[in-house]
Amino acid sequence: MYNKKVLQHFKSPHNFGKIQNADGQGQVGNVVCGDVMNLYLKIGKNKKGEEIIEDVKFETYGCVAAIATSSIITDLAKGKTIKQAIGLNKDSIIDTLEELPAIKIHCSVLAIDALNEAIYNYLHKNKRDIPKELQKRHQRIEKEKQIIEKKYADWINSSKD
């Protein structure tokens, strides 16, 4: 079902975990199947003085494709300027992985959403201008999140007994 690249990233994902005191943090949920992804950013500066993504980490609850695309997105985003990172889309992920089963495309969208949210969160916290496109995406994601969060509140409770 999956090609070698996807399986490699799944088997040994890059950059998983948490960043303490992250500069930006995004959490997104997948309304299709119930997957959840967290993405953390540490922002630094390059030689030109532009802000770049110095470090990035993820946590994912989801399928093979979700974990592999999370790993890829961290690879792609690392070292990029914020502007470049905003320009990444699901095709950047699919191109890197060479292919993804059609039914799993929505998992790669999730990885992009998580990155966008983390950047949004950073810009917002620091009272920066937020590009329109990013704002729009944020609004859509917020809506979807409410659906997911309700699902998961029930779940966390039920597994504690």
Place this chain on the structure above:
Amino acid sequence: MAKTKQVYLDYAATTPVDPQVLKTMMPYLKEKFGNSVSLYKLGQESKKALEKARLIITQAINAKNKEEIIFTSSATESNNLALKGIAFANQKKSHIIISAIEHDCVLNSTSWLQKQGFQITQIKPDKYGLINPKDIEKAIKKNTILISIIHGNNEIGTIQPIEQIGNICEKKKIYFHTDAVQTFGKIPIDVQKMKIDLLTASSHKIYGPKGAGLLYIKKDIRIDPLLHGGNQEFGLRSSTVNVPAIIGFGKATEICLKKMKSESKRLTQLRDYLIQGILKKIPQAHLNGHPIKRLPNNANFWFAFIEGESIVTSLDQYGIAASTGSACSSEKLEPSHTLLACGLLPECAHGSLRLTLGRWTTKKDIDYVLNTLPKIIKNLRKISPFK
């Protein structure tokens, strides 16, 4: 690189053909290739072997007559034939009762029948997947013609009180069908004692070849065929008969019957060893299905905070074959209807894992799983945002 150990634990999906079965089939693929309806010797040889298989199966379920066994191409076909066949031999608008944890082929056949004007009621199980016969009795209406309840559940392994349900059906004069795909050849079935009117079984789940199934139909029950043609199988299933596969099915049945007692004891022990090991070694692991009333070879769990396709793919990397009811792994991206019917939240069904044992499963295999799975679960949980 050392070859990874291969451990097949998906016997509920399909089984390899037993070498003895293959040997029995071979001549009928080669020199004894005749059509079972032909009158010359070659055809009659096939016919004879076919009838021998029919007799083995007749005895295996304690049917009265050989003519009560109809060979089909699969259990899906048999279930379709049973449900649609009974429905169309009766009045439109009649009522059919099934459980909410039937195999997809029963669920989808009945939802199709519903579109044709039949009424369908689904009975919900308890949290162990057990159907209460009283709930069935309550659902019976004046126009109920058929009750169809799966014998042993393919996902969670729960075994239903078939005899009690059969008694209700007999008392109310309603036809009783059971999908016995997972129980046939594994635990005793007696259609007379259990008051079963129609029963489905499959060859490839019991070490026979794919492409053969059966439907037992009690004498004098009228059903409409799905296939019309040369009137093979007593006019109920036209098609050239797949003689080699059916001969294999017969042989496979014979072997299963011979081994049933010892094998079900052996597998039950292994199954319980596996279940206890996993529940002990892995935190936040839960058993799906009934703790005791379950198939000797079925274990099904859910693990909190992680997703099933990831578990199955990780196991595969260690050479272990298993399956999951997770939404992510299904074509429709919906979690297993069986797990949901048992009251599991979609998020919990997400982390489900089914391990089904079989004839070649050893204690060593189980130990390998017990060593491997906790590592896998731990690693996936490390990646998960929930802890």
